[in-house]
Amino acid sequence: MQRSLQIAFRGMDSSPALEALARERVRRLEGQFPRLTGCRVVIEAPHRGAEAAKTAIAVSVEADVPGRGPVIGKDEQERREAKNDHTAALNNAFEAVERQLGKIASLRNNPPAPHAAEGQSGVVVRLFPAEEYGFVEIDNAPELHFTRNAVVGGKFDELTTGMMVLVTVAATEGPMGPQAASVRLLDRSKAP
Incomplete structure (x- = not known):
């Protein structure tokens, strides 16, 4: 260490x-x-x-x-x-x-293979609920910034650090660098 x-x-x-x-x-x-x-x-x-x-x-x-x-x-x-x-x-x-x-x-x-319709698997690494944004990490990429509005289904409040999500990367960078166009919670019934 x-x-x-x-x-x-x-x-x-x-x-x-x-x-x-x-x-x-x-x-x-x-x-x-x-x-x-x-x-x-x-x-x-x-x-x-x-x-x-x-x-x-x-x-x-x-x-x-x-x-x-x-x-x-x-x-x-x-x-x-x-x-x-x-x-x-x-x-x-x-x-x-x-x-x-x-x-x-x-x-x-063993990175998951990206699926065109759903995006890539990622992990929520930081959340700032009061400011309504967070960061998600996908393999071989810098952390992606996302806002409450990018979370599909209005489920921002259900997110926790370490949670697995599906991420679609935005084509352009935002004011805080690379960003996610959408973040979707994984179906918990299918989770291991």
Whole structure:
């Protein structure tokens, strides 16, 4: 990685065991996905009201990959006090990142064939809902800018970062560079 690993504990004491596990999981990520440029792990005990019997542990893992926004995995679980198991949330967050990185690697290594009527498959990499625009990434191309009006069926509010979409590239560039003429959500019933 180009930047060193960052591990932070919030609302709880640091744990050498959790830190060691996080470092091991990052080493495995680097082995599987050598293009990683950085990784941040936040382990915290979220604030709970007095009515909560058990405190929870929450983990957020953010991995940086060149040419796209951060890949994020999160999990939150109650602490298993009987077994003193604080690792489940950490492992689940890393597994979510691994799945997303696997999809990204698969798209890069086996790009889908473009279909003239539907456009190309892409991934939403950044969204700015308040400003009503975002960016989508398709293989072998710079990120494409799109606006709320380019989303077919008025489904802009259903978009999330990391979502697969069908993109038609516009013939001309817009004020923010290359742009998408249309962005269509994939049929979720056909998704893997």
